[in-house]
Amino acid sequence: MVKAAKDVVPDPELVRKLSCLSSSALHLKGSSSASLSSLELTYITDFFLALAICNSVVVSSPSQPRHMVPEAQAPLKSLEEIKLMFQRLSFYSFSPPQIKGSPRSFTSKLFTRGKTSSFTFNTPPNNSTDGSDPALECSQDTCKLKTKVDLPDRRDREDSAAMSSGEDLENLMEIKADDDGVKQNLEGMGGDGESEEDIDDELLYEAESPDEAALVHAARAYHCTLRGRSAESLLVDLPGIGSLVVQLLHILPFDSNRKRMSVVVRHPVTGQVVVYTKGADSVIMDLAETQKGSEQAQEIYSHIREQTQKHLDTYAREGLRTLCIAKKVLEEEEYEVWLKRQLLAESSIENQEELLLDSAQRLETDLTLLGCTGIVDRLQEDVPETIEALQEAGIKVWILTGDKQETAINIANACKLLRSSDRLLSANCGSRDACGALLEELLSEVQHEEEREESSLDSTSSFILVIDGRTLEWALQEELKGSFLELSCKCKAVICCRSTPLQKSKVVQLIRDKIGVMTLAVGDGANDVSMIQVADVGIGISGQEGMQAVMSSDFAISRFKHLKKLLLVHGHWCYHRLANMILYFIYKNVMYVNLLFWYQFFCGYSGSVMINSWVLILFNLVFTSAPPLIYGILDQDTPADTLMKLPELYGASRTTKVYIPFMFWINMLDAFYQSLVCFFLPYFALAGSDAGTLSFGSPINTSALFIILLHQVIESNTLTWIHMLVLVLSAALYFGFVQLYSAFCVVCSHPTNLFGVETLQITQPLFYIICTLTTVAALLPRILFRVLFNSLHSSAPLRSAQRDEAAAERYRQRMKLWNLKHSGASSLQVHADNPGLEPIEDEVVS
């Protein structure tokens, strides 16, 4: 992850422009008004500053884990820190911008020079700070000058900064665990930025979301480095200016209603109060609609907006995650007024949330668009293969994402959910009635198509429903639920884009309750938590999006591709194991307890038992307790590689083919038969003889034990040494117990005193003759059933296993070829289609 997040390759053109502008600003120093290029520089600097600070990223380094807060460091270790001290002093003592400029630039100059020689490149711009100040003010307040129109569109294209995938946690963890790895990585990085010192390489950003970290890293690639964060201030390196302490006034955190976050800072250069806002493109574009100022400036601005919108659309089509950055300069009085209200809201007890929201919304108005970003959301490895396998296994895959529709479709395309032959049904509408009509229309279209296909016997194309958040809101309402469900059932897959966390959970709930299927939700972000909790099976992908999804999930995986193994192998096994173990448990108890039942016919229905009471107690508790558990833990009805190769085998467990009434009744019947045999063979063998009650119970109990244990051997699909050990131990424990018990306990467990019974029994041939006959006769039907079942009506898994066995060599060759072909084709397609996309969250409905 570290590698991925930091692998920002700066746009050379932009870098050139930036450095060119920085140096040209030097020449412009002292000019009466800001030039075109200095205004552009202002914008660009502002944009990167916003990227670096408009977040909640915590900076740490391996040597100083967690907050690298300048203030917190008591012993001053380096010149860097002394410099910071000076800066802060200067900052606080000379707060008016007019006076503050020169001492700060002086200090920074002094210390940057003293620090390292590599900073020489950046030194000249430092001197320009004074000069650019008026220019900046001018550009922002009056904006008389004609700016280059595409300036705010300077995008931050992080071509390889793909990291929102959030599922890269595994990598992250590996690197964290291995400090050397980090260093190597970072050192490798250090080579890129020539102006960066060694200490820079130690910086680690810990962000709430990978997007934030990506943006910070992107800003850093353009030498706008976030160096530290404390509660009141941020330390930022700016290109051509050097380290600056930015006084942090407020953070208005992100929420899903506003879909944006803001920071209020005192601008380090101008000293003005500036609001930087970062948020969803639609929201920011709405808020930054108009610009105060002259007609000309407005014209320019609207042009900029149009350009930006175009870029945004392009990004979305490419499957990038888009964000917009905007700023707003506040007058001191304006800020004072707002501050009062904000403080009031913060300190209020009632309706605090509403007041805070209100306050934030009042602040985030009349924004000036700075630019937009597109973050590559790299698809994890093997996602298409995984989704393909899940679909082959008969699982319906839905995508519920907060991304834009274009992005979502692109992702679906990249993960092969969407094929070229599939027909896309888009549902976007503005009102409930329109939505209802649209759903009906789409439904009739699908039905019509189906009829056509039936007649032409050609069913190649299938439907994919794409529905956006607003339409989903209508579709989830009571009146339209029905048609939405009907439509979605007819579709191969459903993609819900721009959906809120609540909508995601509502969709899952709707499917789960109305269609009555088993739902599985996979997600990696905090916005998937509600969905994961609602679904029957919630799976969290641990990654950069934090641990919320993982903590609310039933199962946590580290990569999306592991879902295939989790479902196809472990899900399959788990179902078979559970089903078989439960059947075995029921069988075992019915079989054993029935023995006592049959005896009641011969003891005057008095509740007598022919088995010692301790043996009765321990039979289930000790003698036959471990084998079913081992059976339930270790049994593998089909080898893992076969299950991975043939996803359709999952169908048996998906459609619950094992734990069915038929199997249950077969088991009951068998249990009854076995108990009959186990009781009546010894009965007839001993009827009319001088056998005592316990002497009669002894062979019964012994053969019951053997029948139950051997029954499991017959039923087991795999036997390991653990099975063997447990089976042998169970039998040994039984014999050991009864022998010792009947040898030493003279007056125990009245009235079923076992004393002398078992020790005598094992010396008598009759005991063995009875036990052998009973065990063999009791197990015959089961073994016959198994053999016939396996030989004639062999199930698909067994068939494939036999196929493996029969034509192992040929089959392996074919599979190898097949694998080769497939892996080659699929990997090609992923990269060709979209090198960087990722399904944020998939909802798998089976």
Place this chain on the structure above:
Amino acid sequence: MGKAKDKSGPLGRRPDNSAFKQQRLPAWSPMLTANTVLPFFYLLALICMLLGVWLLLTVQSTQEIKLDYTELGNCDQCFQLRKNVSYAAQTCSCKVEFSIDRAFKGDVFFYYGLKNFHQNLRRYMDSRDDEQTLGRKNKLKNPSSYCEPFAKDAGVPIAPCGAVANSMFNDSFTLTYHPSRSRTIPVPLLRKGLTWYTDKNVKFRNPKTDNLTLAAAFEGTRQPLYWQKPVYDLDPHDPTNSGFINEDLIIWMREAAFPNFKKLYGILNRADASFTKGLPKGNYTIDISYNFPVQYFQGRKEVVLTTLTWFGGQNHFLPIAYLVTSSLILLMAVVLTLAWWKFGKDGKNMKE
């Protein structure tokens, strides 16, 4: 230390890469198909067949004779007498005659049998005190409450207490051989050595006598209500067979598994010159001291004379069961062979 270090870090909770935890244990799959189990089936059928034949031959060599003497001959009078409990004190004896066509060779065992007597009834089985018959002094005078209502008789403790001991079978038999009309030879029966070793020597002990007579050891106890004589008088001639270690009592105290059962009464003493080879053929009579009433539970009483085999008495069920099982296995094996022949000979047609 090294292990603890391994457990830290983000991967600390990763399960070990062991065969068990990763479910990669080498496993044997008992793929039960026709071809794999057929040899086993044929072998099993053969073994069962041989065993069945052997058992059958063994059983054929045994001899057994059963006599239901409940109302047989002049025992009918005694039967009628025992209907009325007020004549319980009256003795009644009768004689039963029978003849043996074929000599009983080897050890001959003399059993008495009861029918419809539920010794396995739960409350009946409960009603005994193993600690008392183990000879524990405190229990002798203070029998367990399990024995109620046969624990005390008018405040005096009963020894041995409980329903099981109380209902002890008390008919006695004398077997006589009639080689000719005039000659009679009493058939000697061993009345000792009939019980399990552990019962006679460990589970049943008389209270410690301390050089007192047995009667003194049982001082302060009373005989069970239905008994005609106290427990220390069960075998007046042999103190090692009297009291709690009386073998008839011990045998009776092993509750039978079924309502119809037999219990060992005696073994032919082959030391006697006339019976070294067993019971010769001829006429026999049994003199019965008829005490045990059975009409209250619609029961029957019988005498069984039998020779035993190495696996028990004359029981045709086991050999037949073995033979039947063997033929069932054979049948299944044939069916499976056909199935194997027709369908899955080489697993080829399993493929489609």
